[in-house]
Amino acid sequence: MEKESVRLFVSMKEEQSEPQPFVLNEDYYFENGLIVMTANYHIKRGHCCGTRCKWCPFDPKHEIGTTKVSVEFTGLITDRS
Numbered sequence: 001m002e003k004e005s006v007r008l009f010v011s012m013k014e015e016q017s018e019p020q021p022f023v024l025n026e027d028y029y030f031e032n033g034l035i036v037m038t039a040n041y042h043i044k045r046g047h048c049c050g051t052r053c054k055w056c057p058f059d060p061k062h063e064i065g066t067t068k069v070s071v072e073f074t075g076l077i078t079d080r081s
């Protein structure tokens with residue numbers, strides 16, 4: 001499967017009824033054949049999943065349900081309303 005043909009969808013917030021497509025290089029990128037989710041994606045998602053993601057932006061890192069964004073990633077937060 002070519003990278004360009006990969007179609008990924010996620011419901012970023014529970015209040016969204018329709019899944020939103022991931023955006024290459026904004027929400028994810030490929031590294032050594034693996035899909036790596038960016039800090040931007042995690043912030044849009046709104047909480048930590050606890051799976052030790054490479055770009056976990058939450059404080060504390062890698063703790064399921066954490067919603068506080070670490071100071072080093074606060075520049076990625078935008079008003080999405």
